[in-house]
Amino acid sequence: MTPEELVERLGPRFDDISLAHGEVTVVTTRERLVEQLVALKGDPELGFDFLADVSGTDWPDRDLRFWVAYHLYSIEGKHRLRLKVGVPENDVHVPTITEVFPGADFLEREVYDMLGVEFDGHPDMRRILLPEDWDGHPHRKDEELGGVRTQYKGGAFIPPIDQRLHK
């Protein structure tokens, strides 16, 4: 299915649908996320049976600060769809989609680890890449690159350029 056909098919189902760079993006809400994924997966013509990716982005200036993007793919129809969900800063929770796509397990854990978005109902919601006692979520825009305390005596990673003291 071409992206244009996809927009036509999905238009009635989503209020916010856009086509850019040959990719279809739809925006949905946390409340309707799982229900819509089940529908997209079950629709015989769309057949989005493969979850390619889950990732998160931090936009501190927006009303909904965190955005989780789900990239779906149809093995039969060879078309892709991006589904995005916004999450406010004061309630960083999204329902898990591991019931629909078990392959979301590690990917959701990575988003939690890096951005602090919690996936409710996930079977094992722990950090995945960073140590379990790590403070903070490094992909948030207010976390600086570098200057992070390390376990070495008196050690810290080199601070970012604009924070270095040039003596």
Next chain:
Amino acid sequence: MIINMGPQHPATHGVLRLVLELDGETVVSVKPIIGYLHTGIEKNCEYRSWMQAIAYVTRADYLSPLFNELAYCLGVERLLGIDAPPRAQALRVMLTELNRIASHLVYVATTGMELGAVSVMLYGFRERERILEIFEMITGLRMNHAFIRIGGLAMDLPEGVEEKIRDFLEVMPRRLDEYEKLLSHNPIWVERNLGVGYLAPERAIELSTTGPVLRASGIAKDVRKDEPYCGFEQYDFDVVTRTDSDCYARYEVRMEEMRQSMRIVGQALDSLPGGPVMVEDPKFKWPARLKVGPDGIGNSEEYVEHILGGSMEALIHHFKMVTEGVAVPAGEVYQAVESPRGELGLYVVSDGGYRPYRVHVRDPSFVNLQSFRDQVVGQMVSDVIAIGAALDPVMGGVDR
């Protein structure tokens, strides 16, 4: 009994740690623990110019660096609305397919070593060395090349490399036959791979596995065929599938894929178009003329002479392009390429600035690792090694 395997275990493919619960010799549960190689590549990209980020993403999956570069550059090119010239596209195909052979050779070599076929390890690395020599001639580096650039390639092929590639294409099929003679009917190899690590096709899709693991379960998903990039539709090759869904099928898929990759490399060499390898538009084109030196790619002396002694405008332009770079229009793309381990996707987000706003690497090793539990539970502990080897995870890609 709970035993800990790794992270420093010779048979866990890098720093992968597995916590296994055993009942006698049978695995009851497994917990992969990862992150030992996390280097913050995605975060680092946000603090560099669009061009500099290439040198970061290339280090994610270190056995297939050119694929990382390619996916990133294709994504940024789509955001910019530019296309690399035909010669660059064909060379990208050729380089990445050579890289695929090199990566699969490491799979054969390390799996051989882990299952006790040490001579295969030596042979695999010997042939890989030939590919790395070709890469060194072209890019100046054996790994982490940062050679594929936004808008094309860093430079054209050097003299004499085509013969070297043709030599390789002539020798390699015989070597592959040799490996198969050593392995395919070897009782130990067959015993340890055949029927081990079964993953049902439906389950493989559910768990989002890709690459040889998915194709060994009979599903012909290959980004090169399904969503061709860099002109892959012009090349004649087959998507290799098997239906046994076990470690032996994955071995067969990878061996056959190396032959297919050689077909593609041959076709790319035969039909190599002429012309530039970088877009001509000075707004996007990397200003420097580069040259391979003893320690990798550097500016050529003539170019340094030109900007420092010849032209003030060229110096200003060079300075602007190198320090500030290019502003990429706001938007987001997900660019998938078929890496040796499966679908490598780069989700690149721009806010219109001179630096990436967000770069997310969907690494196939990371996602494929989820299928570990399904394959090993109920199996013998010795099968854990064979299953891990057949998944072929690269921890640099898993942890990023």
